[in-house]
Amino acid sequence: MTLLTAPLCRIGAQAGSVASPAEWRGWAFVRVGPAQTWRVDTHGHTVFDSFGAGVAASYGDILGMVRATDSEHPCCTDSPPRPIHDYAVLAGVRSRRDRIFFAAAAGVANADDTPGGTTEPSNGHLRPAFDMSAHAAYRLAGVALSLSGVLGPTSTRYVAISLNAEFGWLGH
Secondary structure, eight states: OHHHHSOOOOGGGGSOOOOOOOOEEEEEEEEEEEEEEEEEETTEEEEEEEEEEEEEEEETTEEEEEEEEEEEOOSOOSSOOOOEEEEEEEEEEEOSOSSEEEEEEEEEEEEEOOOTTOOSOOOOEEEEEEEEEEEEEETTEEEEEEEEEEOSSTTTOEEEEEEEEEEEEOOO
């Protein structure tokens, strides 16, 4: 008789909460900032202006990124050092939060220091690349602070710190 008077409960309602499924995020970014190179000029190491753009996508905490960066000497010298260009493909992780999140990725970049607009053959080679960033976003727009660069010989090695503007599906 006791079994008949017990309230009926669904077994599924008694189970613990299930984690929400991973969600896709995708965004495009533009970035600008200074880049430290290992080329030596009369004043020591050369500081370049770094400009970049790219796209990134994440599924849960897995991140993929493609970026292009152009680092040039700022201005006004008779014989400026050669610029550094790179096109990188990176993979890594990101935190799962939406409004404030962190990302870190590593991969390879085709980096070269061939001046644009010349008939000189490109001297691009695959080099290790990295990108670490802290993001603040709200729905479709965000900003980020990034530390990125390319490793390798002094002709293409640099580390840049940049401010990013981001647009895309960044979360709730």
